[in-house]
Amino acid sequence: MSEDPSRAIDSLEATMELCRHFAQDDSEKANIAAVDVLKRRFGAEAAALFYVSGRREHRFCLAGTEFPIGLGEARWRESVSRAQGGPETARFGPWALPVFGGSLEFWISSKLYSSESDVGYLFLGRSSRPWDDQEELALASIASTIAPIVGIRINREREESVRRQAELLLSEKEKRLRSFFEDSRDMIYTANSEDILTTVNAAGLDLTGRAEKGEVLGRPFSALALNAGDREFFLRRIREEGFIEDYEIVLLRKDGSTVFCLETAHTLKGEKGEIIEVQGIVKDISERIKNEGELWKANLELAEANIKLQQTQVIMVQQEKLTSIGQLAAGIAHEINNPVGFLKSNHVILERYTAKLREAWAEARSAAGQAIGAIEAKFDLPFVFSEFDTIFSESADGFSRIMRIIGNLKNFARIDQGSEFELYDVNGGIESSLVVARNEIKYVADTKKSLGELPQVKARGGEINQVILNILVNAAQAIEAQKRPGKGLIEIETALRGDRVRIIIRDDGPGVPQAIRTRIFDPFFTTKEPGKGTGLGLSISYDIIVTKHGGSLAVESEPGEGTTFVIELPVAGPSPQ
Amino acid sequence: MALDELLREYNEGHPAGLVGSRRSECGDVVLELSGELEMKAATDIAPLLSAVLHECPARGRLVLDLRGVGYISSTGVGLLSTVMIAAERRSVRLVLLDMPARIRKIMDTLGLLSFFCLEESDE
Numbered sequence: 001m002s003e004d005p006s007r008a009i010d011s012l013e014a015t016m017e018l019c020r021h022f023a024q025d026d027s028e029k030a031n032i033a034a035v036d037v038l039k040r041r042f043g044a045e046a047a048a049l050f051y052v053s054g055r056r057e058h059r060f061c062l063a064g065t066e067f068p069i070g071l072g073e074a075r076w077r078e079s080v081s082r083a084q085g086g087p088e089t090a091r092f093g094p095w096a097l098p099v100f101g102g103s104l105e106f107w108i109s110s111k112l113y114s115s116e117s118d119v120g121y122l123f124l125g126r127s128s129r130p131w132d133d134q135e136e137l138a139l140a141s142i143a144s145t146i147a148p149i150v151g152i153r154i155n156r157e158r159e160e161s162v163r164r165q166a167e168l169l170l171s172e173k174e175k176r177l178r179s180f181f182e183d184s185r186d187m188i189y190t191a192n193s194e195d196i197l198t199t200v201n202a203a204g205l206d207l208t209g210r211a212e213k214g215e216v217l218g219r220p221f222s223a224l225a226l227n228a229g230d231r232e233f234f235l236r237r238i239r240e241e242g243f244i245e246d247y248e249i250v251l252l253r254k255d256g257s258t259v260f261c262l263e264t265a266h267t268l269k270g271e272k273g274e275i276i277e278v279q280g281i282v283k284d285i286s287e288r289i290k291n292e293g294e295l296w297k298a299n300l301e302l303a304e305a306n307i308k309l310q311q312t313q314v315i316m317v318q319q320e321k322l323t324s325i326g327q328l329a330a331g332i333a334h335e336i337n338n339p340v341g342f343l344k345s346n347h348v349i350l351e352r353y354t355a356k357l358r359e360a361w362a363e364a365r366s367a368a369g370q371a372i373g374a375i376e377a378k379f380d381l382p383f384v385f386s387e388f389d390t391i392f393s394e395s396a397d398g399f400s401r402i403m404r405i406i407g408n409l410k411n412f413a414r415i416d417q418g419s420e421f422e423l424y425d426v427n428g429g430i431e432s433s434l435v436v437a438r439n440e441i442k443y444v445a446d447t448k449k450s451l452g453e454l455p456q457v458k459a460r461g462g463e464i465n466q467v468i469l470n471i472l473v474n475a476a477q478a479i480e481a482q483k484r485p486g487k488g489l490i491e492i493e494t495a496l497r498g499d500r501v502r503i504i505i506r507d508d509g510p511g512v513p514q515a516i517r518t519r520i521f522d523p524f525f526t527t528k529e530p531g532k533g534t535g536l537g538l539s540i541s542y543d544i545i546v547t548k549h550g551g552s553l554a555v556e557s558e559p560g561e562g563t564t565f566v567i568e569l570p571v572a573g574p575s576p577q
Numbered sequence: 578m579a580l581d582e583l584l585r586e587y588n589e590g591h592p593a594g595l596v597g598s599r600r601s602e603c604g605d606v607v608l609e610l611s612g613e614l615e616m617k618a619a620t621d622i623a624p625l626l627s628a629v630l631h632e633c634p635a636r637g638r639l640v641l642d643l644r645g646v647g648y649i650s651s652t653g654v655g656l657l658s659t660v661m662i663a664a665e666r667r668s669v670r671l672v673l674l675d676m677p678a679r680i681r682k683i684m685d686t687l688g689l690l691s692f693f694c695l696e697e698s699d700e
Contacts, residue, residue, distance in 0.1 A: 226679075226682055226683070226686070227679035227682060227683070229647065229648075229679055230648055230679065233613055233647055233648045246616070247615075248615070248650040248651055250682075250683060250686065258686050260651065289651050289687070292651060292655065293654075293687040293688060293689065296654070296655060296658040296687070296689060297687075297688055297689060297692070299658065299662055300658055300661060300662060300689065300692040301692075303661070303662040303665040303666065304665065304692065306665070306666075307665045307668075
């Protein structure tokens, strides 16, 4: 059938008008405008375009309305079934459009084909007259022209919808990841291959005590660590193994405080295995470490207290022993003081009586004459009388020495003083101590004293004497240990230095090696053979001089050049605490 | 078991060789620790230190030379504390020799430094 030229021109104009609408409007409203045109151009009472939108919604656009109308899929399929299958165009009726309007007598439909598939269906309806062949041809022509346009628009909308959906999903994922990153209670960071921080979350700022990300990003991670070197170990491990788990690091906050952290991290590597990025999570474990630290500290304190208690017990026992020895010596001195006293007194009387006897003998000799001379010769009396002076003189000296030793022994222990600080004669104390130590010293060393003029100091004399005795005996034992051919020398000097009395005891023994010089005042430290020393003498001495008397006790020594102990005591006694 | 034997056994099981030993001029046992004193190393070395401690004579000294230790974790600090306590119980003086500054900082931060006897070598 040939087409009427005027109708062909109408069809062409209708097609152009439709194309203009589609060109001007990207939205689905263009479909409404299209069916408006078709309704007008074809003199229809109703015109509709059924299609499946890009978002897979089943819709139709009705001429004279404002918006596309959605239909359930079943109803939509039922509606278009008249146009589906069969030829390109169809005429049928009566029929009513879904949702709107009443039934119309005559309908014509046309499929919109695009790329071998239906993209939509056009429906035109009227009751005034049936559709003729020319109209059917015109509709088919228009349909074939606009089908690709409608198809492209639907496809574009479909693609747009898929893209929007993908973007939405991506955005949702990113939002979740961003929330996971930013809201994490632990620090999450990334750093580049040079360990320069490139990302950090809010917890990272809290942990490092920074307010702005700019204070952290762009800086090396090591700048946040208490020990920059610890990061080197971390990087070496992560380069070797690609990950690191539960690595402890201490971060230094901006305010100078520290945070103990546990870090787990891994690397992103490039094709050649080079590190592109370090990604890590850093957890604050300060509370745990603080608790552990407190526990360690408590245990260490307990152990220290325990050992001190044990040492104090031993030292007390040792001090008690020393005190007892001093007291024993003083007790013996006191006991022999009285008999020696009357022996000395009797000795003086005996000397006086002997002198009288000698006078009497001289008188008797001059009165009796020759006879007594024989007796005198027989008993060698001139010699006996001449020895009297020597004997009495030597005995008097012996008595004096005994009395001095007794005095020194009594003075050494100072049992009458108790624990009070009283005036004490340092030089006298040295003399007493030398007497007590004489037996230890006399076979191995000579002594040389240079005692200056000193004021009396406020001290517990018995304790100071113990210190001096201890140093003297140590010096003698050190010299003896050398097994040298001759005797050694122990020098004792005293002098007043400001408000302190200085006692120097110097020996020319083997000296103290540098390695143990700092330890000789430690309790139980001894270099003597077993049984010769407890290692408490100098420890107790240090306690007496430094702790109890507020003085000082120092040692100067070089191996092979002897040892010098310097004691200083405040004249006024220890300062009140 | 003798000290040398203990060390040989330990170092055979730890090829990285975390521990060396020598005697000081005073006759003290000196263990030279090296590497990283982190959780695994600290856990591994604890029995060795305990055994060495039992070989030390009472009133003797055990010296841990820390010059070669590059890193210490809290487990490492805990190990030193535990050895210190065990040493005091045995009347052995534990000395930490040449403690690197970074370890010193950690110990100080934890308030534990004052409990230890630190010494510096003359070199």
